[in-house]
Amino acid sequence: MKRAIIFIISAFIIFLSCEQPSENTTKSETTDENSYVQYFQSDNLPYTGYEGAFDTFIDQGNPTSIFGAENFLDAGYSTVSGHTYSLLKFNLTSIPSQATIKDAYLLLTDYNGKGSLFTVNIFEVINRNWIETSFIWNSWLPANFGSFMGSFQTSSLVLNYKYSAKLNSGIIKKWILNSADNDGLVMRASEDTYASSITTSFYSRETTVTYYRPMLVIYYTL
Secondary structure (H helix, E strand, C coil), X not given: CHHHHHHHHHHHHCCCCCCCCCCCCCCCEEEECCEEEEEEECCCXXXXXXXXXXXXXXXXCCCCCCCCCCCEEEEEEECCCEEEEEEEEECCCCCCCCCEEEEEEEEEEECCCCCCCCEEEEEEECCCCCCCCCCCHHHCCHHHEEEEEEEEEXXXXXXXXXXXXXXXXXXXXXXXXXXXXXXXXXXXXXXXXXXXCXXXXXXXXXXXXXXXXXXXXXXXXX
């Protein structure tokens, strides 16, 4: 079992740059004196059975539909039906409140290799304690967009392609200090692409393949 976990982590990290997670770190480990890295992934990390990961997407064209049980997440824009946003949340209470956050990364896997090429922007969700099994478009307000957290390019329309987005460490720290502030993050298409229809899909936590599930990686010191 331990070898399987190490393989999963190593395969994900290969796709990251040298300043990002090392191949040889697993779960929550000391990378050097007083430095740590911790991984969060549904039912897998930081421990087997972790139940602190949640995700769903909401669709303006289907404003009362619930997508929390799907094994994929959509984000994009349609000139006909409007926006689609993906939401993700991770329980971070296993990281000590005195931790200094050095870096944080969101890792995603392309779902079908059929999306568009565009920029995905990531924002903090504020004032909306959403639940994946009941959340719908009609429950979302523009005021629920918080601070900008990061972005990435859908640079390759390749099935199972790995994406990595560096996140705002200050917001991660805020979530660790007060879990009530942690309403997760929301992903949407960059506003400069709204003149055309664009979409992309990622595996959600509901996929049966652990390796494909969204993962949050946090580096910190004590």
